[in-house]
Amino acid sequence: MTTYLEKMFIIEGIIFAIIGLLFFIFPLQSIISLSTLIAVLFIIVGVLTIIRSGTREGKWFYIFNGVINILFGLVLWLYPISTLDLLVLIYGIWVLVRGVYLMFISIRNGYFGFNIYTVSNAILVIFGAIVVFQPFSAxxxxxxxxxxxxxxxxLGEIYLGVKLKDTFR
Structure with a gap:
């Protein structure tokens, strides 16, 4: 039987995957025309992240991350074209901060190693750094x-949800 927490990780992972696929299928349109849909999905992910924070250790990071997701979604929704360059920079900062924090959490919680969670966190740090330090090229x-x-x-969220599921068996 899956717990509430496992389901939240998997749902969040699926939402991130949907948004990610939209960027590959419709690269230019996803930034401009589909910004409303993407903004709504970010707002939903933000709300789910805040709900998931509960009484967990490090809950302030989840609340902060959820608020950032909601604000990111609102900015995208309200200013889709005029914020394109700022959007890329903000997204780069978000990815970099998220990747670094999740890397520390994986070390602290014993998830660090050669697995999809650690690799995904390292990729987030690299992508975030590239976008932050080369925003116009990016x-x-x-x-x-x-x-x-x-x-x-x-992938990291789904992996964590499945790993938690296996932990409670």
Whole structure:
């Protein structure tokens, strides 16, 4: 039987995967035309992240991350075209911070090793750093960076949800 927490990780992973695939299927349109859909999905992920925080250790990171997801979604929704360059930079910062934090959490909780969770966190750190330190160059390839980072995030979330499921058996 799966617990509430496992389901939340898997649902969040699926949502990230959907958003990531949209960036690959419709690269230019996903940044401009589909920004409303993507914004709504980010808002939903933000709410789910806040709900998932509960009384967990490190809950303030989850609450902060959820608020950032919601704000990111609102900015995308309200200013889709005028915020394109800022959007890429903000996204790069979000990916970098998320990757670094998740790397520390994986070390602390014993998930660190050669597994999909650690590799996905390392990829997030690398992608975030590239986008933050080369935002204008990254703007051209932004849909693919964003899509890849979201799919990698999805794999990490789903892996963690499945790992938690196996832990409670």
């Amino acid at each position: 703007l051209i390839t932004a849909p693919y960076f964003i899509g890849t980072a979201l799919i990698v995030t999805a």
